[in-house]
Amino acid sequence: xxxxxxxxxxxxxxxxxxxxxxxxxxxxxxxxxxxxxxxxxxxxxxxxxxxxxxxxxxxxxxxxxxxxxxxxxxxxxxxxxxxxxxxxxxxxxxxxxxxxxxxxxxxxxxxxxxxxxxxxxxxxxxxxxxxxxxxxxxxxxxxxxxxxxxxxxxxxxxxxxxxxxxxx
Amino acid sequence: xxxxxxxxxxxxxxxxxxxxxxxxxxxxxxxxxxxxxxxxxxxxxxxxxxxxxxxxxxxxxxxxxxxxxxxxxxxxxxxxxxxxxxxxxxxxxxxxxxxxxxxxxxxxxxxxxxxxxxxxxxxxxxxxxxxxxxxxxxxxxxxxxxxxxxxxxxxxxxxxxxxxxxxx
Numbered sequence: 001x002x003x004x005x006x007x008x009x010x011x012x013x014x015x016x017x018x019x020x021x022x023x024x025x026x027x028x029x030x031x032x033x034x035x036x037x038x039x040x041x042x043x044x045x046x047x048x049x050x051x052x053x054x055x056x057x058x059x060x061x062x063x064x065x066x067x068x069x070x071x072x073x074x075x076x077x078x079x080x081x082x083x084x085x086x087x088x089x090x091x092x093x094x095x096x097x098x099x100x101x102x103x104x105x106x107x108x109x110x111x112x113x114x115x116x117x118x119x120x121x122x123x124x125x126x127x128x129x130x131x132x133x134x135x136x137x138x139x140x141x142x143x144x145x146x147x148x149x150x151x152x153x154x155x156x157x158x159x160x161x162x163x164x165x166x167x168x
Numbered sequence: 169x170x171x172x173x174x175x176x177x178x179x180x181x182x183x184x185x186x187x188x189x190x191x192x193x194x195x196x197x198x199x200x201x202x203x204x205x206x207x208x209x210x211x212x213x214x215x216x217x218x219x220x221x222x223x224x225x226x227x228x229x230x231x232x233x234x235x236x237x238x239x240x241x242x243x244x245x246x247x248x249x250x251x252x253x254x255x256x257x258x259x260x261x262x263x264x265x266x267x268x269x270x271x272x273x274x275x276x277x278x279x280x281x282x283x284x285x286x287x288x289x290x291x292x293x294x295x296x297x298x299x300x301x302x303x304x305x306x307x308x309x310x311x312x313x314x315x316x317x318x319x320x321x322x323x324x325x326x327x328x329x330x331x332x333x334x335x336x
Contacts, residue, residue: 062265062302069239069263093269094261095237097230101261101269101305125333134230136333137269137307145329153331161313162330163321165293165304 024119032079035123045086053106071096087111090124096131102138192287200247203291213254221274239264255279268296270306
């Protein structure tokens with residue numbers, strides 16, 4: 001993992017990341033990773049992150065609209081006082097009351113394997129609870145089913161099956 | 169199924185149901201069932217419908233907010249020129265671009281078994297396509313998996329599993 005930058009005082013962090021930021025403890029080193037649902041996501045940076053995790057590209061215009069209409073957008077930032085870098089992302093759609101659904105959970109490969117995905121999901125759930133959401137759902141790819149189960153997600157409760165319809 | 173009312177001219181229907189209503193053909197009788205995503209849903213009527221299909225009640229205040237923040241709310245109405253009655257319902261959350269998720273699909277037991285659920289889902293998909301949504305998802309209970317499969321929904325594509333987190 002790249003060498004972290006030292007953290008400035010909390011008021012400067014709040015300027016960069018919004019009041020409800022969260023510092024991620026990532027071991028004995030100086031902590032330099034910050035979760036935020038208030039700092040704006042740069043679309044080009046998000047596209048680079050998606051490239052890094054191997055996702056297919058979507059038109060930026062559509063991504064912009066999708067983010068605007070999401071219930072929650074969470075970024076994981078490698079702290080830098082001038083230019084924080086986006087190294088993780090997740091977003092939710094939903095009604096903000098009864099249902100929320102998590103989409104597009106990504107952590108940059110350089111930052112994987114140190115518990116950041118779990119910290120990001122904890123942060124997502126906490127923001128959704130803050131909104132008062134009853135229930136959160138997601139569709140887990142086979143390789144991450146264990147990741148979500150280990151965090152207390154209930155797999156196919158009531159034997160529900162997921163189904164998709166794709167635009168022709 | 170209760171005796172239908174005769175249908176008035178289309179401009180009167182548009183007044184009642186909005187411009188994008190859809191009349192449901194339900195056999196040789198006079199047609200009296202109308203789909204609409206524009207006519208407002210009465211919360212008390214919706215609660216009665218949910219009671220009729222055996223769903224547990226939710227606080228009306230929360231249901232109101234959930235409907236307000238939904239991407240799409242579709243009602244199936246037994247036509248009556250003075251007071252259409254709500255006999256079916258479905259709603260979607262989502263970003264309106266990349267993702268939409270269908271929730272709370274209900275048809276009153278008196279109106280089941282004549283293809284109205286399928287017509288309602290077709291109408292839902294059509295409205296979402298009109299918005300330009302790429303992909304629609306849902307969580308199917310075991311007893312309705314066949315219903316969705318028969319309509320071309322792809323079950324657990326890429327072996328995705330559904331997972332839920334419930335508010336403690």
